Amino acid sequence: MALYHNPPMAYAQEPTTAPIEHRFNPYSDNGGSILAIAGSDFSVIAGDTRQSEGYNIQTRYARKVWQLTDKAVLATNGFAADGNNFVKRVKQRLEWYEHAHHKPMGLKSIARMIQTMLYGKRFFPYYVYNILGGIEEDGTGAVYSFDPVGSYEREACRAAGAAQSLIQPFLDNQIYFKNQQPEPGAAPFIPGNLPLGTVLSLVVDSFTSATERHIEVGDGMEIYVVMKRGRTTDDLLGDNKLAPGMTIEELPSLGESVGGVESEGEGQGGERTFLVRQALKRD
Amino acid sequence: MELNGGSVVAMIGKDCVAIASDLRLGNQAVGVASNFDKVFPVNDKLYYGLPGLATDVYTLKEHLRFRVNMYRMKEEREITPKTFTHLVSSTLYEKRFGPFFIEPVVAGLPTPTELDPHPKPFISTMDTIGCITTPKDFAVAGTAADKLYGVAEGLWEPDLEPEDLFETVSQTLLNAVDRDALSGWGAVVHIITQDKVITRTLRARMD
Amino acid sequence: MECSFGLTGKDYVLLCSDMSAGRSIIRMKSDENKIKTLGPHLAMAYGGEPGDTNNFAEYVERNMRLYHIRNHYPLLPEPASAWIRRTLAESIRSRHPYSVNLLLAGYDTTTTKPHLYWIDYLGTKAVVPYAAHGMGVYVSLSTMDKWWFNDMNKREGVEVLKKCVDEVKKRITINFNFNCILIDKDGIHHINIESEDPISEYEAAQPKDTVVEAPNPPLDVGVTA
Numbered sequence: 171m172a173l174y175h176n177p178p179m180a181y182a183q184e185p186t187t188a189p190i191e192h193r194f195n196p197y198s199d200n201g202g203s204i205l206a207i208a209g210s211d212f213s214v215i216a217g218d219t220r221q222s223e224g225y226n227i228q229t230r231y232a233r234k235v236w237q238l239t240d241k242a243v244l245a246t247n248g249f250a251a252d253g254n255n256f257v258k259r260v261k262q263r264l265e266w267y268e269h270a271h272h273k274p275m276g277l278k279s280i281a282r283m284i285q286t287m288l289y290g291k292r293f294f295p296y297y298v299y300n301i302l303g304g305i306e307e308d309g310t311g312a313v314y315s316f317d318p319v320g321s322y323e324r325e326a327c328r329a330a331g332a333a334q335s336l337i338q339p340f341l342d343n344q345i346y347f348k349n350q351q352p353e354p355g356a357a358p359f360i361p362g363n364l365p366l367g368t369v370l371s372l373v374v375d376s377f378t379s380a381t382e383r384h385i386e387v388g389d390g391m392e393i394y395v396v397m398k399r400g401r402t403t404d405d406l407l408g409d410n411k412l413a414p415g416m417t418i419e420e421l422p423s424l425g426e427s428v429g430g431v432e433s434e435g436e437g438q439g440g441e442r443t444f445l446v447r448q449a450l451k452r453d
Numbered sequence: 454m455e456l457n458g459g460s461v462v463a464m465i466g467k468d469c470v471a472i473a474s475d476l477r478l479g480n481q482a483v484g485v486a487s488n489f490d491k492v493f494p495v496n497d498k499l500y501y502g503l504p505g506l507a508t509d510v511y512t513l514k515e516h517l518r519f520r521v522n523m524y525r526m527k528e529e530r531e532i533t534p535k536t537f538t539h540l541v542s543s544t545l546y547e548k549r550f551g552p553f554f555i556e557p558v559v560a561g562l563p564t565p566t567e568l569d570p571h572p573k574p575f576i577s578t579m580d581t582i583g584c585i586t587t588p589k590d591f592a593v594a595g596t597a598a599d600k601l602y603g604v605a606e607g608l609w610e611p612d613l614e615p616e617d618l619f620e621t622v623s624q625t626l627l628n629a630v631d632r633d634a635l636s637g638w639g640a641v642v643h644i645i646t647q648d649k650v651i652t653r654t655l656r657a658r659m660d
Numbered sequence: 661m662e663c664s665f666g667l668t669g670k671d672y673v674l675l676c677s678d679m680s681a682g683r684s685i686i687r688m689k690s691d692e693n694k695i696k697t698l699g700p701h702l703a704m705a706y707g708g709e710p711g712d713t714n715n716f717a718e719y720v721e722r723n724m725r726l727y728h729i730r731n732h733y734p735l736l737p738e739p740a741s742a743w744i745r746r747t748l749a750e751s752i753r754s755r756h757p758y759s760v761n762l763l764l765a766g767y768d769t770t771t772t773k774p775h776l777y778w779i780d781y782l783g784t785k786a787v788v789p790y791a792a793h794g795m796g797v798y799v800s801l802s803t804m805d806k807w808w809f810n811d812m813n814k815r816e817g818v819e820v821l822k823k824c825v826d827e828v829k830k831r832i833t834i835n836f837n838f839n840c841i842l843i844d845k846d847g848i849h850h851i852n853i854e855s856e857d858p859i860s861e862y863e864a865a866q867p868k869d870t871v872v873e874a875p876n877p878p879l880d881v882g883v884t885a
Binding site for chain 3: 456457478480483485486488489506507508511512551
């Protein structure tokens with residue numbers, strides 16, 4: 171057929187016009203990375219704050235991690251516009267739920283809701299990888315990770331985003347103790363039981379490593395720590411618990427006490443969420 | 454690279470270097486052999502790894518064996534890690550427009566001389582056409598390179614003693630290749646010190 | 661639409677290949693021998709681009725024979741594999757590469773050890789205890805993963821090979837006829853892998869009835885001073 175592609179006859183060479191087609195690509199990738207690690211009575215959800223497109227840095231501070239309720243924090247990564255919009259709609263659904271049921275939605279219910287919301291757009295997906303962290307009904311720290319169309323799983327830890335391939339094997343080793351064996355006679359390793367100090371160090375190490383080797387990761391880091399109600403905060407707020415350059419603030423409770431009744435408080439208030447920030451290496 | 458799979462990592466320690474690789478040889482997704490070594494000795498102070506296209510692994514290994522033997526006979530001395538790196542580099546650049554699909558990693562301890570009684574441990578790595586990088590910490594290559602970067606960046610620290618370096622390089626390799634479908638199927642580690650080379654085959658996941 | 665596999669045992673190596681030849685979905689032959697004997701203790705099962713295959717196999721055969729005539733002893737499996745690999749590795753970067761995949765099987769008479777090499781058209785060489793090319797990869801590799809073990813005797817080895825053949829017949833929709841050889845200290849012999857009990861049949865037969873003719877030049881053929 172190639173032979174006849176351009177017929178040798180001159181009259182067949184008449185100029186033709188055709189409209190130049192432009193196909194709109196509704197998606198983009200905005201880089202960055204997120205991760206979450208569950209503890210026995212806390213959960214840590216972190217993300218960097220760089221937002222980029224290709225080699226262009228759009229901003230050095232864009233949020234990827236969002237407080238949803240007093241016991242749930244959601245990290246989004248992938249296409250930022252979709253991520254922001256998705257969080258907005260999740261928050262809206264949570265508000266509707268609270269009005270309808272006079273209580274905030276539980277963590278595992280949020281997880282299931284996120285699945286249905288993602289799968290609802292199965293054929294025009296939110297191009298977003300989600301990681302949900304927080305405190306479960308039974309008081310344990312939990313991490314749920316999602317793919318863009320809603321497959322999800324509860325895990326002890328998860329990394330996602332541009333530096334997933336750098337961070338996840340490190341977490342496999344340090345959180346799941348993969349390829350490690352306890353000393354003979356020592357207690358077996360149980361994933362998801364590490365102390366908060368260790369977990370924070372691992373999060374910081376993960377992001378400094380990713381910053382070192384990945385151009386899309388850097389600028390700043392936001393680490394959300396959700397603590398079970400009544401848990402001590404000494405290992406976070408105590409002297410010299412944070413590395414130099416870190417700042418910490420406690421986020422005010424989102425819980426609206428419905429009907430003037432303090433929601434089943436045990437004297438010490440509810441779950442507490444802290445936000446730790448740190449700048450990432452600038453070279 | 455993605456045809457046969459495979460990865461190599463090298464690290465610097467205190468008066469020692471380590472180089473390690475997986476043992477898989479695949480044909481795309483199908484595993485063919487679990488005894489395919491990618492790290493070869495030049496002498497007892499210098500090793501190099503050749504992850505990439507398996508046919509070129511053999512060809513380059515044999516070619517370098519020939520070149521090093523010729524060097525040894527002509528010069529009547531052993532080749533230094535730095536010279537060897539340049540030998541590999543120029544061998545690769547010779548094929549600039551039809552390259553060997555290999556990203557070599559070299560690891561060695563230079564022999565102390567009168568001019569330099571305390572030589573530093575040496576590692577280097579190259580791209581497929583021989584552009585040299587000489588890192589101060591570690592070098593990675595192969596299909597699990599990005600994973601190796603992440604784990605090595607988290608685990609490596611300066612001045613590790615041989616046994617600690619062995620643990621660091623082994624954990625780095627194993628955890629990285631476990632997240633790579635094209636690497637794994639066993640692993641081998643060489644720790645090079647001034648007086649001996651420790652070679653260990655690791656028990657790894659075989660899936 | 662090709663299928664070949666091989667395995668090593670304690671003091672022998674087995675090689676098995678289908679016998680079909682054709683183009684795309686059409687089979688023109690079902691009795692084509694695609695195992696080439698390269699020496700008294702060396703053979704290869706080959707497949708790939710029709711034309712390239714036979715040409716390359718004969719090229720290898722003649723070079724092995726030439727080496728034998730010149731040196732009065734055949735090339736051992738290891739150096740033979742290196743030579744074949746190199747030939748293919750040089751070919752792949754030439755203007756007309758051979759597109760031939762092969763399994764090289766040999767018995768090393770000096771060490772009494774069996775050898776099996778998996779070699780593809782790029783010149784990739786793997787030294788393996790058992791291997792497969794073509795469609796055999798998808799069923800017989802896992803069969804051999806499960807049943808193969810170290811130092812199998814001939815009966816055990818043939819049993820495993822038969823399991824592979826059965827698996828191919830069961831799981832692959834194409835009908836294959838199989839051709840099988842065994843190489844040991846006595847040379848190359850044919851095994852009727854399609855029979856119920858190949859090894860008993862083989863042991864009952866006279867050696868001269870199962871022997872596969874292999875190039876083995878007489879010692880007085882050669883260059884004399």
